[in-house]
Amino acid sequence: MLMTDTTRPVIELRHVSFGYADRAVVRSIDLDVRPGEVVALLGPNGSGKSTLVRGLLGLTDQLGGEATVLGQPLRDLSERYRIGYVPQRHTLSGSVRATVEEVVAVGRLPHQGWFVRRTPEDRRAITEALELVGLAERAGDDVSTLSGGQQRRVLIARALAAEPDLLIMDEPTAGVDEASQRVLAEVLRRLTASGRTLLIVTHEVAALRDVVTRIVELTSGRVSFDGTPERYAEHRREQIVGSHPCPPTDPPHGSHLPSAGPLSTGADHA
Ligand SMILES: Nc1ncnc2c1ncn2[C@@H]1O[C@H](COP(=O)(O)OP(=O)(O)OP(=O)(O)O)[C@@H](O)[C@H]1O
Numbered sequence: 001m002l003m004t005d006t007t008r009p010v011i012e013l014r015h016v017s018f019g020y021a022d023r024a025v026v027r028s029i030d031l032d033v034r035p036g037e038v039v040a041l042l043g044p045n046g047s048g049k050s051t052l053v054r055g056l057l058g059l060t061d062q063l064g065g066e067a068t069v070l071g072q073p074l075r076d077l078s079e080r081y082r083i084g085y086v087p088q089r090h091t092l093s094g095s096v097r098a099t100v101e102e103v104v105a106v107g108r109l110p111h112q113g114w115f116v117r118r119t120p121e122d123r124r125a126i127t128e129a130l131e132l133v134g135l136a137e138r139a140g141d142d143v144s145t146l147s148g149g150q151q152r153r154v155l156i157a158r159a160l161a162a163e164p165d166l167l168i169m170d171e172p173t174a175g176v177d178e179a180s181q182r183v184l185a186e187v188l189r190r191l192t193a194s195g196r197t198l199l200i201v202t203h204e205v206a207a208l209r210d211v212v213t214r215i216v217e218l219t220s221g222r223v224s225f226d227g228t229p230e231r232y233a234e235h236r237r238e239q240i241v242g243s244h245p246c247p248p249t250d251p252p253h254g255s256h257l258p259s260a261g262p263l264s265t266g267a268d269h270a
Contacts, residue, residue, distance in 0.1 A: 008071055009034050010166050010197045011056065016065030018048075018055030024063045025051040027221040033166075038188075038198045040205050040229075043218035049201045050088070052218065053168050056199075057085055070165055081110035084164030086155050088171045088201070100146070101139040103154050104129055107161030129160040132194070133187050149180025153187060160191075167191070170201045173208065181207045205229075 011033040017024040026048040033039055041049050054060040056069060058080060067074035070082050077083075084107075107129070108122045118126075130136045133153040138146065143154060152172065159167060172188065173181045181204070188211045191198060202208060205215065215232040217225035225235050 007035075009068075010037075010070060011199070012066075012068040014066040016055075016067045017063040018051050018060045019063050020051075020060060022063070025060075025221050026055065026218070028065065029218075029221075029223050031216065031223065031226070033197065033199065035197050036195050038192045038211055038213045039200065040208060040212040040215050041199060041201045041218065042203070042205060042215060043224075047218040048221040049218055050170060051221075053085075053170060053199070053201055056168065057083060079110075081162045082165045084159035084162055084167040086152075086159050086167070086169040086172060088174070098143055099140050100135055100143055100154055100157075101126060101130070103143055104139075104157045104161050107158040110162055125161050125163055129157040132160060132190055133157045134183070147176075147180065149176040149183060152176060152180070152184060156187060166197045166199065168199045168201075171203065172200060173202065173204050185211060 009032040011031060013029055013031040015028045015030065016026070017028055018026040029052070041052065043049050051060050055062060055067075056074070058074065058077065062074060069077055070079075072078070104126050105118065105122070108118070108125060111122065111125075127136065130139055133156050135150065135153055135157065138150070143151060146154065156169070156172070173184050176184065185207050188198070188200070188208060192211055192213075200208065200212065205212065209229065212229055215225065215227065215229055216223060217232070225232060227235070
């Protein structure tokens with residue numbers, strides 16, 4: 001890893017705006033993410049989560065402010081592979097014939113280039129990534145024989161094989177059954193135990209309650225909450241109580257004051 005300063009934030013945003021053409025969607029936000037933090041990025045649909053993430057990946061325009069990622073100005077970041085990305089609702093196409101290992105090996109390309117034999121270092125990184133996501137036994141299987149949740153894990157392994165300093169995941173647990181969600185949460189727990197810095201866009205923070213160390217909530221392109229999961233649960237309760245100032249003592253049959261739950265997001269589950 002090239003980043004030697006372990007105290008400097010991995011992401012430093014000062015009054016940063018990201019958007020499309022000249023329309024700012026994420027507006028003048030400040031955000032520091034330090035090494036080893038596991039940040040859940042929450043917010044209602046359309047609040048700008050993907051725009052922020054895509055901005056960090058250099059895929060949406062930075063329209064203002066100062067953005068520093070991995071110690072370099074975002075606009076000049078040369079080694080983009082140092083930011084790993086697992087895209088939203090993405091599984092592997094059934095039309096592609098490739099083994100699990102072959103897909104994961106694609107993650108090594110920034111290090112090795114095409115037509116270059118795998119080095120022992122490549123093989124180690126691929127094996128470690130497969131072990132981390134619990135798919136070492138399936139390395140030789142065709143990816144099309146895997147379930148949606150397993151394919152999601154293959155994509156996480158592919159991102160990990162590049163050995164990124166920062167891993168960004170867009171809705172890693174969305175669209176898979178509950179059992180797969182639990183396995184994915186366990187994979188994320190293992191990742192965090194290994195000290196990786198994670199930024200996870202999610203509507204399903206309850207599934208990741210043991211994993212995240214911090215919650216950042218966006219509302220209409222601005223940071224509306226930034227704090228611990230415990231503090232976020234209080235924040236949600238306060239919001240719910242605030243929107244129901246006089247809860248009836250004897251609610252009509254079938255109705256109830258919504259519980260914030262320990263980590264419910266209140267987000268619109270599209
Ligand atoms: N390629 C694009 N060009 C122009 N506007 C876009 C583009 N992608 C998203 N937007 C707009 O940016 C705003 C924020 O969208 P974004 O996808 O960042 O929200 P989000 O919080 O990730 O939503 P969701 O939870 O539904 O994924 C929306 O008004 C959307 O229409």
